Amino acid sequence: MTNGLRLPHQDEGTHGVIRRGTHRPARDFGPDAPPQRYPDPDIIVIDPKRFRAKVGNTAIKRLYTGCLWAEGPAWNAQGQYLVWSDIPNNRQLRYLEDGAGYISEDFRKPTNEANGNTFDFQGRQITCERTRVVRFEHNGTATVLADQANGKPLNGPNDVVVHPNDGSIWFTDPGYGAIVLYEGQRSPNGSVQPYQKESVYRVDARTGEIRKVADEPFKPNGIAFSPDYSKVYICDxxxxxxxxxxxxxxQYDLDGDKLSNPRPLIDMAMGDRSGFPDGLRVDTEGNIWVGAGWVGEGYDGVQVFAPDDGQRIGQICLPECCANLCFGGKKRNRLFMTASQSLYAVYVETQGAHNC
Incomplete structure (x- = not known):
């Protein structure tokens, strides 16, 4: 489907500051929408020398809508399916890439208000639930990997990744119960989390030890490794x-099981507007794809940044805030995006650096 046809910069904005509403009507993403003219105008090439992922003969597709807050997409390469969470509805959904694109709306329900997901290198799903991080074994049982740290409850785990060398699980714990209770819980005395400083943790796969590895971000959200696992990126x-x-x-340097040299690599400001980064993934060239939103038209969606200097090089505009994303499909070249109420997908001329 993506045969490499690329039109380098037919519709770039100036540093990603765009245009909708000034010369074309709002786009219809519904199932009965008319065909989209190529190249898709909502895939923006800002730096054509560094952003080469736009495919000229593909379009952004809305695969599903009906969630209250869609989060945590993760691709299972063995089963060729996508799992994502609908936090307020306390369920997880599954999309099967089988031609028909079958969707199971209650793949897992209830879910303890599950948020972020990933799959380990044995194909087991790991999920950040409201109060804990769990792994679903092949026999259907659930193993609790973490439900407290430093002798206190977790605030509300958010996103999770797995390191291939030692199988360690790395997760963020920002806690968002002060905004919406379904992303956290009240303590017995009625107070609202965070119960402790928002931090990033590592779970040792062999011993089960839970150790804090970073707490510089005010609220660490999405987390991802660089392609060579020498860096860790964390949304704040x-x-x-x-x-x-x-x-x-x-951005952090990763040496074994330790993080060092913390520094802000990417500033989400676009002109006089700035939305907060939620989830992120990295492609094989090292580019960083960030789900962003809460600004409005021309900003919300996915923004792509170069790994060397953190400059914005590309953008995918969506009609909803984008919480998270992942690469999947048979060639790992299909970008899935969970955006507020909906699941979107688009083929790109790159691949995800990791399995999900």
């Missing part, structure tokens, strides 16, 4: 609670 969505926070993506 702390502006939801802390006035002094900034909408940035942090």
């Amino acid at each position: 969505s702390g502006i939801t609670h802390y006035p002094q926070a900034r909408n940035v993506v942090w």
